[in-house]
Amino acid sequence: MILFVYRIVTAALYWLISPYGIMRAKEDEFWQGRLGNIRSSGDRPIWIHAASAGEVRIASYLASYLRDNRPEVSLVGTVQTRTGFEVARTIYPDSMTVAAAPLDAVRSVRRALKQTNPSAIVIAETEIWFTFLAEAFRLNIPVVLINGRMTEKGFSRYRLIRRSVASLLCRYNRLFLKSKEDSDRYSYFDVAVDRRVISGDMKFDAPVRPRSEGRIAEIRSRLHLSDSDFLLVAGSTRPGEEELLFQLFKSIAKQRKNFKLVIAPRHIDRAEAIIKAAELADLPLDVYGQAGTGAACLLVDQFGLLEELYMAANLAFVGGSLVEIGGHNLLEPVWGGTPVVFGPSLFNVVESAEYIMDNNFGTRVNSIEELNAVVLKVIDGETVFARKEERSQVKSPTAMAGDYILELTNDV
Numbered sequence: 001m002i003l004f005v006y007r008i009v010t011a012a013l014y015w016l017i018s019p020y021g022i023m024r025a026k027e028d029e030f031w032q033g034r035l036g037n038i039r040s041s042g043d044r045p046i047w048i049h050a051a052s053a054g055e056v057r058i059a060s061y062l063a064s065y066l067r068d069n070r071p072e073v074s075l076v077g078t079v080q081t082r083t084g085f086e087v088a089r090t091i092y093p094d095s096m097t098v099a100a101a102p103l104d105a106v107r108s109v110r111r112a113l114k115q116t117n118p119s120a121i122v123i124a125e126t127e128i129w130f131t132f133l134a135e136a137f138r139l140n141i142p143v144v145l146i147n148g149r150m151t152e153k154g155f156s157r158y159r160l161i162r163r164s165v166a167s168l169l170c171r172y173n174r175l176f177l178k179s180k181e182d183s184d185r186y187s188y189f190d191v192a193v194d195r196r197v198i199s200g201d202m203k204f205d206a207p208v209r210p211r212s213e214g215r216i217a218e219i220r221s222r223l224h225l226s227d228s229d230f231l232l233v234a235g236s237t238r239p240g241e242e243e244l245l246f247q248l249f250k251s252i253a254k255q256r257k258n259f260k261l262v263i264a265p266r267h268i269d270r271a272e273a274i275i276k277a278a279e280l281a282d283l284p285l286d287v288y289g290q291a292g293t294g295a296a297c298l299l300v301d302q303f304g305l306l307e308e309l310y311m312a313a314n315l316a317f318v319g320g321s322l323v324e325i326g327g328h329n330l331l332e333p334v335w336g337g338t339p340v341v342f343g344p345s346l347f348n349v350v351e352s353a354e355y356i357m358d359n360n361f362g363t364r365v366n367s368i369e370e371l372n373a374v375v376l377k378v379i380d381g382e383t384v385f386a387r388k389e390e391r392s393q394v395k396s397p398t399a400m401a402g403d404y405i406l407e408l409t410n411d412v
Contacts, residue, residue, distance in 0.1 A: 002164040006130050007106060014105035021103075030085055033078065033100030036111030040097050040118075042074025046409060047118040049101060050077065052084040055124040058147055058202045060091045062122070065402040067093045073406075076116055078102075080127075104129045113139060119409040120173075122146055122401075126154060133168045142408055145175040146401045147202040150185040158189070166190045173408065176401045199397040203331070204355055208388055211311060211337045219312035223288075223298065229258050230379050233309045233338075236266040236328035237319035242274050244322055244368040246281040249297055251372055256379050262288075262309055264300040266319060266328065271301035311336035315378050318342050322368065327353070334361045339385030341365055341374055360386040 024031040032038075046066060050059040056079060066073050077092050078101040079085050088098045102108040109132050120142045126149055136143055150158070158165045166189040169175075175191060176199040177183045183196045217227075225231060234245050242263060249261045265274060271287070278285035278297065286292030288300040300309065310316050316333035320326060321343035330352040333340040340362035346353045356362045362385055365371045377383035 002161050010103070010105040010131060011107070014103055014107055017103065030082060030100045033112075034103050034108070036102040036108035036115070038076065038078070038097065038099040038102070038112045038116055040074055040076050040116045041095060044117060044119040044409075045074035045076045045097070046120050046122060046405060047076045047078065047116060048122045048124070049079075049127060050084065050088070050124040051080040051127050053081070053087040055147075056084045056088045057091065057206075059122075059124045060088075060093075061202055061205045061207075061398045062146060062402055062405075063093055063096060065398050066406065067096075069402065070406055073409075076118065101129075102132070104131045106131055106135070109135045113141070120144060120405060122405060125149055126151075128158075128165065128168065130164070130168065133171075137168070137171050142173045143171070144401070144405055144408070145172055145177075147397065148175050148177040148186070149179075149182045155185045155188075162189065174404055176397065176404075197400065199400045201351060201355075202397040202401070203352075205396050205398040206331065206335050209307070209311065209336050216312050219308050223260075223262065223309075223312065224294065225260060225312075226258075229260050230256065230315075231260045231262065231313045232315050232317060232375060233262045233264065233306075233313035233333075234317040234319060235264045235306050235310060235332070237263055238266055238323050238325050239270070239273075240323045241319050242277050243281065245317070246278060246283050246297070248368055248372050248375070250281070250283060252375055252379075253296060255376070259375075259379065260296050260298075262298045262300060262313070264306050264309060268301045268303065271299060274299055307332065307336060310338050313338050315375065316340045316362075317371065320348075321345050322371075330356060330362075334388050337387045337389070339378070339387065341371060343371075359388070361388055 021031050021035050025035055048059050048063060050056045063075055075096040077088050077096055077098050079088050080101055085100055092098055102112040113135055118141055121136050122144045125147050169186060170190045172195060174195055174197060175186060176197050178201045180198055183198050186196055245263060252259045275285060283297060284293055284295035285297045285299055286295040288298055288302060310333035316338050318328055318330050318340055320328040324345050326348035327342060327346045330340055330342055330349050334356060340356060342364055344364065344366045353364060357364065363374060365374055
């Protein structure tokens with residue numbers, strides 16, 4: 001009954017929206033997909049759906065794996081958001097069709113499925129679109145979930161319509177899930193145990209960025225650093241953290257003359273406030289790209305440089321973790337091959353923090369005093385962290401899902 005009502009409501013919304021969508025679709029590729037006009041460049045493609053930019057990045061690892069292991073494979077990638085759409089067009093493999101996902105109404109979904117005629121549909125993380133799934137199952141198209149998760153909030157919501165959700169989830173061919181907790185929640189919706197695979201989190205399969213001594217030397221040269229300088233890059237810092245870092249710098253610089261600090265705040269419009277904080281701390285501070293005094297502290301007030309800065313660093317600190325923000329992207333320096341230190345506020349990045357500490361890619365500190373001690377030990381060689389290197393994808397979450405999907409579509 002719920003699914004029937006849902007279809008009636010979405011059909012009505014489709015007819016209300018479609019006149020506007022038809023007008024927009026004349027010049028807007030995003031709206032072409034929303035109306036179901038998705039044309040693959042090849043026959044019987046594998047359709048990968050990822051809601052937004054974060055899911056697209058994870059799905060791109062799978063897309064690359066499929067292409068690497070079956071070069072002739074045809075791929076279609078759909079997204080829900082414009083940001084995801086732009087990211088997908090940038091990072092998905094060449095020749096992969098990228099489009100907005102069709103509106104979840106019968107007319108647009110059927111048009112999209114007819115035009116693409118996919119050999120399989122792969123859905124990233126938690127997306128449950130009732131009409132899309134129902135139409136795929138009606139056409140006997142295999143559906144696979146990758147990097148599946150179900151939060152406590154999502155579980156509580158779906159429990160209210162358990163029978164409707166179960167009628168769809170139990171028909172997935174295979175669900176590759178992040179954790180046992182996720183698997184247990186899916187089991188509540190009658191997903192058979194032999195269809196649930198606890199594969200782990202695909203976000204840890206991100207490729208390591210190309211790292212060479214020449215490239216690192218070039219970046220450090222732009223920062224006016226010598227080979228003997230020890231560089232700490234503090235990225236994504238938030239209010240209250242810069243003052244602590246200035247305190248740390250003054251303490252360490254008295255003991256280690258080759259210590260350098262680069263601060264790249266989360267929001268560059270705070271640059272003036274950070275400069276004033278440095279003045280109050282009686283600390284010389286240069287600004288990247290401007291004529292400076294040769295100060296050992298540098299403020300970066302430009303976007304797009306953090307990835308390179310992390311790579312050139314001897315050690316990284318990721319902000320939002322010494323103040324109650326919950327932490328930012330702890331993995332970014334790790335993918336650049338640089339060890340990372342972070343504070344105790346980690347509720348946004350718990351899994352990343354555990355992954356880093358389990359692999360000795362860095363550590364957690366509970367105060368600026370502990371951070372001070374860690375930095376000194378790294379400078380002196382008393383503490384040595386591992387650097388992430390490219391590893392074989394055998395038995396990785398991406399490989400487990402990719403191998404299954406390739407086998408599933410092998411005879412198509």
